[in-house]
Amino acid sequence: QVQLVESGGGSVQAGGSLRLSCAAPDYSYFYSALGWFRQAPGKEREGVAVIYTSGGNTDYADSVKGRFTISQDNARNTVYLQMNSLKPEDTAMYYCAARRSASPAPWWGWSALRTYDTWGQGIQVTVSS
Numbered sequence: 001q002v003q004l005v006e007s008g009g010g011s012v013q014a015g016g017s018l019r020l021s022c023a024a025p026d027y028s029y030f031y032s033a034l035g036w037f038r039q040a041p042g043k044e045r046e047g048v049a050v051i052y053t054s055g056g057n058t059d060y061a062d063s064v065k066g067r068f069t070i071s072q073d074n075a076r077n078t079v080y081l082q083m084n085s086l087k088p089e090d091t092a093m094y095y096c097a098a099r100r101s102a103s104p105a106p107w108w109g110w111s112a113l114r115t116y117d118t119w120g121q122g123i124q125v126t127v128s129s
Contacts, residue, residue: 004096009123012086018125020081022096027077028053031098031118034079035110036070038092038125045095047111051079059110064090086127096120 008020020036027034035050049060049070058070069082083090097116108115 004098004118004120006096006120006123009094009125011126014087014127014129016086017084020094020123022079022120023077024098025077028074030100032101033099035097035116036081037095037097040092045113049081050110088127088129090125091127092125093122094125095122
């Protein structure tokens with residue numbers, strides 16, 4: 001199974017920026033969609049953004065629209081999440097997730113966890129006020 005490897009997390013002050021990376025070999029061949037999720041302590045995991053590998057269309061959670069940008073680099077087999085104007089409430093563990101192109105499972109919506117069948121280990125993002 002193709003693995004997803006996240007990188008780029010860390011600590012930043014409010015108003016700052018971070019860029020997360022999700023590396024997945026040959027992802028455009030294996031996966032139809034890659035998403036970023038996050039989970040803050042005591043809260044449920046929530047969808048942040050998704051990119052569809054064919055065509056590059058994107059969707060975002062309302063809470064990050066205008067601040068976060070998801071993009072892909074096919075040559076590097078990497079999906080990025082550029083996070084600007086970070087807020088303390090963005091503090092969470094961030095996960096990369098992917099849905100296999102051949103998945104027989106229903107499409108539950110881009111922000112539903114069960115839509116995805118491959119997950120990274122997660123990376124911490126901490127935003128201080």
